[in-house]
Amino acid sequence: RWISEYFHKGKNADDRLESNEAKEVLAEMNIQIEESQIDTVIQKLDTDQTGALNLEEFTKFYNVMTAREEIEELFDKYAVDGENLKVHELMEFLTQEQKVANDAKDCKQLIEKLEPNSELKKKNLLSLQGFTLYLQSAEGDVFNHTHDEVYQDMTQPLSHYFIASSHNTYLLEDQLRGPSSKEGYVRVLLKGCRFLELDCWDGDDGEPVIYHGYTLTSKVLFRDVIEAIGRYAFKASPYPVFLSLENHCSVVQQRALAAHMVNILGDSLCNIPSTPDMQELPSPQRLRGKIIVKVLGNADDRLESNEAKEVLAEMNIQIEESQIDTVIQVHHSASLFRHSKKKTIKLAKELSDLVNICEAVHFHSFQHSRENDMPYNISSIKEGKANHLVEEQAADFIDHTKRQLVKIYPSGGRVDSSNIDPYLYWAVGCQIVALNYQTPCDQMDLNLGLFRQNGRCGYVLKPEALRDVPARYDPEYIISASAPLMQVISGLQLPTPEGEGSGGSAVDPYVKVQVYGVPADCAEDGTDVVKNNGFHPVWNCDMSFPLTFPDLALVRFEVKEHDTMSDSETIGQFSLPVSSMQQGYRHVHLLSKDQEDLSPAALFIHVSLQ
Structure with a gap:
């Protein structure tokens, strides 16, 4: 279909592509071929001798140009007759290479779904074209699409989950002059974010507003934000949403805050009482459809x-x-x-009454928390202090986060809305690592990669070592071991980097593969540069990544354009947990920096999880 779309964009009034028009279409498809070669091939395929290609002839030309030798070799390995895969041959491929449990019925259903030739479909045969379609489909994706559904245990205490969390949710740009908008809340909620920040200040006419205090950021009515949250809170996920209010309001306008939440959110407000005998936090399952209110005084957001x-x-x-x-x-x-x-200024009783299982307390020390805090107490720790605690008291940090929620937030120096490295804090069990969702960057790729699993519901169950109370785990020590082997085989239809015009100029791509996790597991490897070929670069590059804690590891694929004169530009990227990777021959379907789908751009890889 998409070949037809390109053809119809370039065709003339006679529904044909002249030689020069074919060259323009190829440039749009990022295929670079010598003009003399194009003319030669057109002459061979121009069966009706008109000097131009109709759609059928152009499709044949495209198929000749897009033949993928690496897939043909794989197909020939299992297709004994060299023509088509029989059911038992497809079963063998899926079992031996893809490590997928299957039977004859599964294979017949796959053929029925993907084989384009109706005659072969009737005979339960899979052609090379059908085999290629399988490898490019969801079944051939590197991401395990059974993880598109909620598959983890959702009945454990809230402290046992990583929670997708935003920082200064109302901002669409930077922290100094950027606009504040309810749209910021809608965007992150639709991405599965479950922790929202609201900086509340006195506004005109008795209506509190949200904005970044003592800056030039614009203001948005608190009421409008709560209405947007009420509409979108559970569109992407049924699990609880946290509203973290930084309260700078007078008592009168605090009452307005409470009234708006009660009137607009109603029964969705969490009303589970926090009691002295509470042993653990309630579970996401118990809190489905509920909104949890957290009220905070001034955050320590000043610049040293x-x-x-x-x-x-x-x-x-x-x-x-x-x-x-x-x-x-x-x-x-x-x-x-x-x-x-x-x-x-006293805290208005009406507002205080909305706080129950998420009561903010100042963090003094881990010992102080053990002796004085309850499970419903939550501490907010700025990145500088958190970094010191991770470095000096990692094991104590992990024990603390097994019982209580901890929020990590960026320092006030990040006026450009840059993001902290979430993995530093996830590795010690911190549930709430607040990130600027409006800022596309490597850190946001990792965040969305982690929360891509479990139905993108915004909650990911922490590995057992980070939630099992008797265990004493330190991220510096090995608890298990594996060594994923990867081969980056080839790329497919890689576009030019964003901001460099449409795909006419060829790219010089290379692939960078990064592993994130506990400090011992962080690693990086890459391919060589392939010159002047964004359409079908071939690398055949082997990589190995020994892991000490695979349950927490995440892999990020990044395709870059080599530039000897400046920093290499990102063409596309994709991040996912190692636990969500499928083995065998797989495609990595690339996303832009803004998480937009770049299909059909992809990497073709082989994965072995040993």
Whole structure:
């Protein structure tokens, strides 16, 4: 079908492609061929001698140009007659190569679904074309599509799950001047995000607003945001949504916050009481369709002196260090004044009554938490302090997150809405790692890759070692071992990088494969560069990634355009957990930096999980 679409875009009034038109269509398809070769092939395929190609002739030309030798060799290995795969041959391929349990009935259904030739379909035979379609289909995907459904146990305490979480959810751009919008909440909810932030301030006419305080970001009505959340909270997932309110409001407008949530969200508000005898948090299953309210005072989102200097340097602003220190001191004095005034403001009872199983407390130490905190207490820790705790007290951190929720949030220095590395904190069991969903980057790829599994419901059950109370696990030590072997075989129809125009110029692609997980498992490998071929580059590059903790490992594939003059640009990427990878010959269907589908762009790989 898509060949036909390209043809009809380029055809003339006679429903044919002249030689020059065929060249333009090939350029659009990112196929580079010498003009003399194009003319020669057109002459051979122009059976009616018109000097141009009709759709049937152009389709034949395309098939000649797109023959994939690596797939033909694989097909010939199992098709004894060299023509078609019989049912028992397809069974053997699926069992031996793809490690897929199957029987004759399964194979017949696969042939019925994918074989384009109706006569072969009647005979239960799979042609090379049908075999290629299988490898490019969902059945041949590297991602295990049974994980498109919720398949994990959802009856364990909330603290046993990683939770898809956003930072400053209302922002669509940066932290200083960007717009605030209810659209930010809609976007992340539709991506399965379950933890939303709302910075609440007094607004005009008694209506509280949401915006990034003391900045030039625009404001959005709290009521409008709650209405959007009410409509979209459970569109992508039935499991609970957290509303984390940073409360900067007067008592009067706090009552307005509470009234809007009660009137708009109604029975969806969680009403499970937190009691002194609570031994563990309720489960996502028990909280289906519920919205959990968390109320927080001022977050420690100020810039320290050294952070301010770094930010100013990045902005190419030259100021004497002594002047910076003076300004910081004055600003801190103002902050302390604001803070002292806030301490005299009571929390409105109407708002306090909405808080139950997610009660915010200040984090002092792991020992203090063990002795004083309840399971329903949640602490928010800034990345700098969290990094120190990960480095110095990883085992204690893991024990803490088996029982209580922890939120990790970026430092105030990230004014460009850049993201923290979530894996650093997931490795010690932190459930809520708040990321700027509006920022496309490697870290967001990893986040969406982790939460691609389990039906994209926003909850992923942590590995047993991160939730089993008796176990003492340290991410520096081996608990299990495996060594996934990968071969990056070839690519298919790779576009030019985003922002470099439409696909006419050929690319020089290479593939970077990265493994993320506990520190011992982080690794990277890559292929050579293939010059001037984005349509069907072949690498046949073998890679091995020994893993100590495969249950937490994630693989990121990135295809890049080699550029000797500047940084290599990303063509496409895809991330997924090792536990969701299928073995055998598989296609990796690429996504853009903004997670848009780049089909038919893909990688063809072989995976062996040993």
